[in-house]
Amino acid sequence: MLSNATLDKTYELRRREVRQTVGYLYSKAGSPVNVGEQMFLTILNVVTSMLWGGTVEGEARASLGAEFRQVISETTELLGMPNISDFFPTLAPLDLQGAVKRMKKPMDKLNAIIENIIDQRLKKERESGSSSALEFKDFVQFLLQLKDDEDSKTPLTMDHIKALLLDMVVGGSDTSSNSIEFVMAEIINKPEVMRRAQQELVEVVGKDNLVEESHIHKLPYLLAIMKESLRLHPALPLLIPHCPSESCTVGSYSIPKGSRVFVNAWAIHRDPSIWDNPSEFNPERFLNSQWDFSGNDFSYFPFGSGRRICAGIAMAERMVLYSVATLLHSFDWKVPEGNNLDLTEKFGIVLKLEKPLVAIPTPRLSDPTFYE
Numbered sequence: 001m002l003s004n005a006t007l008d009k010t011y012e013l014r015r016r017e018v019r020q021t022v023g024y025l026y027s028k029a030g031s032p033v034n035v036g037e038q039m040f041l042t043i044l045n046v047v048t049s050m051l052w053g054g055t056v057e058g059e060a061r062a063s064l065g066a067e068f069r070q071v072i073s074e075t076t077e078l079l080g081m082p083n084i085s086d087f088f089p090t091l092a093p094l095d096l097q098g099a100v101k102r103m104k105k106p107m108d109k110l111n112a113i114i115e116n117i118i119d120q121r122l123k124k125e126r127e128s129g130s131s132s133a134l135e136f137k138d139f140v141q142f143l144l145q146l147k148d149d150e151d152s153k154t155p156l157t158m159d160h161i162k163a164l165l166l167d168m169v170v171g172g173s174d175t176s177s178n179s180i181e182f183v184m185a186e187i188i189n190k191p192e193v194m195r196r197a198q199q200e201l202v203e204v205v206g207k208d209n210l211v212e213e214s215h216i217h218k219l220p221y222l223l224a225i226m227k228e229s230l231r232l233h234p235a236l237p238l239l240i241p242h243c244p245s246e247s248c249t250v251g252s253y254s255i256p257k258g259s260r261v262f263v264n265a266w267a268i269h270r271d272p273s274i275w276d277n278p279s280e281f282n283p284e285r286f287l288n289s290q291w292d293f294s295g296n297d298f299s300y301f302p303f304g305s306g307r308r309i310c311a312g313i314a315m316a317e318r319m320v321l322y323s324v325a326t327l328l329h330s331f332d333w334k335v336p337e338g339n340n341l342d343l344t345e346k347f348g349i350v351l352k353l354e355k356p357l358v359a360i361p362t363p364r365l366s367d368p369t370f371y372e
């Protein structure tokens with residue numbers, strides 16, 4: 001589902017959602033909008049339509065999207081909370097901070113949403129006679145077939161399927177939308193960066209044309225902006241906790257088997273022995289640089305590294321670049337009069353802006369049909 005070949009085939013899904021967001025922003029032209037919320041809804045719809053073909057529209061888009069965002073936010077907040085049970089596992093059964101108890105409510109809600117989706121899919125299959133009768137094969141359909149395949153080398157249970165779907169929705173939506181929010185906040189904070197990115201878009205896309213995903217490989221300055229924003233604000237600042245299956249030694253530290261290892265990518269990305277003026281937002285440092293998202297260089301790895309590297313890098317790169325390119329090509333952005341742009345970060349397993357980015361879009365394209 002996340003390979004470049006499949007992503008090429010599902011471009012229409014991303015395009016449809018991004019165009020819908022542009023239409024919404026056009027209807028709000030001149031008024032403040034919550035950028036992160038809009039981007040969350042856009043990504044949520046893209047991820048869910050790739051997983052099970054379902055999108056949220058109209059009124060339901062705002063209400064289900066807001067509910068989903070709240071539940072995912074609660075879950076990721078609890079996941080990232082320092083928990084005494086992690087450091088003293090013998091205390092875990094006591095759940096001293098009540099983390100396990102508090103996790104139950106959002107997890108029950110997420111489970112109910114996912115179960116409902118699987119039930120609907122099974123019902124549809126029963127009605128149509130077979131799964132292959134469905135119009136197009138999405139991830140849920142693929143997993144359900146794999147579960148029923150007796151010769152499969154990967155035995156799957158319904159719990160595995162639910163966990164995989166949750167992983168994708170939670171892992172894909174909050175990370176990508178927060179990353180887009182940080183990119184936009186940094187750009188709005190530095191008007192010269194916004195102008196240069198828009199100039200690049202005019203040269204590559206033109207003003208009488210729409211941004212397409214195929215353009216993003218021709219926008220080196222925009223890619224440098226994404227890399228620089230992920231350097232300062234990696235979506236998962238401590239990656240995802242790792243757990244070695246064997247005792248090992250790393251950089252002369254011995255790591256016992258089974259210990260919980262947090263890698264502080266946030267601090268490495270701001271290490272003054274690696275980066276000049278580490279706290280400055282300066283996309284130029286990434287123009288013609290050796291740093292990429294492969295995780296092969298331990299001074300820059302916003303998607304992690306090695307066997308557990310992010311499974312969604314290709315999709316994240318497409319979604320972030322395509323969304324930001326479209327937002328900047330279609331609109332000028334500023335914060336409401338009298339408001340200061342506050343880039344203070346809020347730490348958790350997912351890094352967020354302490355104060356959500358609220359900004360005003362002003363259309364830049366003369367032809368109103370580009371906003372339909």
Ligand code: HEM
Pocket residue numbers: 002047167168171172173175176179234235236239240241302303304305306307308309310311312313315316320
């Ligand atoms: C800008 C957006 C994103 C960022 C910055 C990001 C970052 C990361 C990071 C740092 C990890 C942990 C890697 C490690 O511990 O070494 C991870 C894991 C993962 N990500 Fe992403 N991610 C993003 C978007 C996505 C998307 C769009 C999807 C899928 C729809 C996705 C799916 C996953 C999955 C499934 C894992 C777990 C991989 C495993 O444990 O084998 N991510 N991501």
